[in-house]
Amino acid sequence: MSKGNDAVNSAGMQRYIDQNNKYLSERDSYINEVVKKWRFDTIAVHGLYTVTDAIEDYQGSIIEPIFMSTAQAFRDSDEMAAALAYKIPAWCYSRIANPSTYYYEWTLALLEGYGGDVETSCCSTSSGMAAIMTAVHPFLKVGKVKTEKRNFVATVQCYGGTYQQFSVRLMQEQNVECRWVLDATNLDEWASKIDRNTRFLYGELPSNPQLGFFDIKAVAELAHSHNIPLICDSTIATPALLRPICHGADIVVQSATKSLTSSGFGVCGAVIARKNLITNIDDDQLKTDFSLYIKYQQNRDFGPNLHPMQAVMTLNDIRTLRSKMDLMSRNTMEVALFLERHPMIESVQYLGLPNHPLHELASRYMWLVDAEHDEQYGRPINRYGHLLSFCVKGGIEKTRLFFDGLQRIWRATDLGRIKSVATIPAISTHQQQGDEGRALANIPPNMVRLSVGAEHPADIIADLDQALHRAAKFLS
Ligand SMILES: Cc1ncc(COP(=O)(O)O)c(C=O)c1O
Incomplete structure (x- = not known):
């Protein structure tokens, strides 16, 4: 806000402020009386972008406009002064x-x-x-x-x-x-x-x-x-x-x-x-x-x-977040169960596994939103996300052999993708914090992080299985 700045305040600004206060109060009513009554998926699909916004301001575009513009032009100095003093909502400059x-x-x-x-x-x-x-x-x-x-x-x-x-x-x-x-x-x-x-x-x-x-x-x-x-x-x-x-x-x-x-x-x-x-x-x-x-x-x-x-x-x-998180969580659960039973795997960290020490705590908080309103479920359902990590038996050497043998799963420092992606945190995302920092944070060198995507889980499991067998054979 501009304080004690005589150049800013002018009688004409008030007109813009009044107009915008009316707009803001209409927007608040729309949020409280309409949008906040929608289910999660509807908010995710539409947000605050309305048919009226589209027709009045954006040539009817059904998708939110991409305004690749650095700045907004103003009608006059009053509007500019009001906008830059944040007395009216405006786009003024794209950094803001x-x-x-x-x-x-x-x-x-x-x-x-x-x-x-x-x-x-x-x-x-x-x-x-x-x-x-x-x-x-x-x-x-x-x-x-x-x-x-x-x-x-x-x-x-x-x-x-x-x-x-x-x-x-x-x-x-x-x-x-x-x-x-x-x-x-x-x-x-x-x-x-x-x-x-x-x-x-x-x-x-x-x-x-x-x-x-x-x-x-x-x-x-x-x-x-x-x-x-x-x-x-x-x-x-x-x-x-x-x-x-x-x-x-x-x-x-x-x-x-x-x-x-x-x-x-x-x-x-x-x-x-x-x-x-x-x-x-x-x-x-x-x-x-x-x-x-x-x-x-x-x-x-x-x-x-x-x-x-x-x-x-x-x-x-x-727009499709809820259904993707549901699918990817279900796939991850299947992969976690497979890994948990595999003889080459030392341990699996996935909050959805019933014997994970934090399973009960996570189950109090991690729910698929609106599952109770979903025809498929009709009741609250726990979901634990798309990320798991596991440690490969045989130390870093076998871990790298396994990792290098992955064919379908991408080796990358990324997660949350629609495609399954894996990394070894000790040599990538958590490399810079050194041995001491990783020990504090419980990240052993043989830990693999896997972000499970939306592929069929059987194909992810098959890829993990063949890479684990390859690693087992190489060093045995
Ligand atoms: C939990 C978490 N927070 C923050 C970040 C940093 O995000 P960005 O890469 O978008 O800067 C990451 C990146 O992997 C992350 O996993």
């Missing part, structure tokens, strides 16, 4: 806002808040890493006492890029302390790491690649009892299986690059936050609407914005 990213943001905000009595908003970002940076940065403001050592508490079982962002970029370069939680199911461990300089709690669940999990409700309550928020990376689950904000978390980060953009067309991210955050940061705008705060202030100044083309490509994938 754009119609294509607007529809993407609303769809994700509504899906993450689906089924919960909570108001959410979203800020799109250029990648998942940008979403994480964008979500944590506002809480790390230097306080009134400049020497105060800021800290936050985070699950060590997390994506390798997150580990690097926290341990190198923040700890080593910015003098911010990240206190790692080794056992995220242990509430006492979380509690013991919080003090008056703690700014937020952060947890990834299910974690990549170990499939770690924690009790969201309990950790959120702990955070709130210290007047700080809980931020969750819920990339692996997507809102089709888990919506942490509905269980008490305050902010969700998504690497939308993954299952949300299952086609694999590009990199993108999102921060979704509840309105009226609990935080010990004294900033009313940040508290009232966190996503809007980062969009209009922090990200305006740092610029990690999403390209409009990618926003619409991702929207297109999100």
Whole structure:
């Protein structure tokens, strides 16, 4: 907002503000009276894009427009001043806002808040890493006492890029302390790491690649009892299986690059936050609407914005998210059961396996959204996602032989694709954190991460089987 700036305020601005207030109140009614009554799939398909929007503004296009334009032209200086003071919603400049990213943001905000009595908003970002940076940065403001050592508490079982962002970029370069939680199911461990300089709690669940999990409700309550928020990376689950904000978390980060953009067309991210955050940061705008705060202030100044083309490509994938997550979860369960029985496999980490130590906890949170309203199921159904990891007997040598023998499954540092993809985290996604960091995070060298796609599971199983046999023969 512009403060104390005489050049900005003019009588003519008020006309635009009044017009836009009317538009905003109509939009709020539409959201509350129409969209929030829809089922998940309908929101995923349409979001806030309406026939009226299409006909009045976008030449009737039934697909959300891709506005590849840097800036919006204004009718006059009053409209420009009002837009740039954020007194009216506008597209002004694509680093700040754009119609294509607007529809993407609303769809994700509504899906993450689906089924919960909570108001959410979203800020799109250029990648998942940008979403994480964008979500944590506002809480790390230097306080009134400049020497105060800021800290936050985070699950060590997390994506390798997150580990690097926290341990190198923040700890080593910015003098911010990240206190790692080794056992995220242990509430006492979380509690013991919080003090008056703690700014937020952060947890990834299910974690990549170990499939770690924690009790969201309990950790959120702990955070709130210290007047700080809980931020969750819920990339692996997507809102089709888990919506942490509905269980008490305050902010969700998504690497939308993954299952949300299952086609694999590009990199993108999102921060979704509840309105009226609990935080010990004294900033009313940040508290009232966190996503809007980062969009209009922090990200305006740092610029990690999403390209409009990618926003619409991702929207297109999100339309079928629920059914894809269901199919890929079912396929993954079959693959996990096969691996669990295979003599070459040392261990399998998949939350859906009944004997997995976190199965019961995950089963309290991971449900296929709207299964009870689905003709096929007609009752609540647990689904555990498309990611599993397993350790191959015979150490890294056999693991690499197995990995090199895969024929149908792609070797790549990627996940959430419609195609099955595998990697060895120790030599790829989690290489940079070194032996010590991997040991802390439970990532042995013989661990393979497999993201199961939408192929027929029998074909995935056959590929795994032949590669395991090949590895067994080679070194025996
Ligand atoms: C759980 C999780 N969070 C964040 C990221 C980073 O996302 P991006 O690659 O879109 O920056 C990844 C990437 O694999 C991830 O798996």
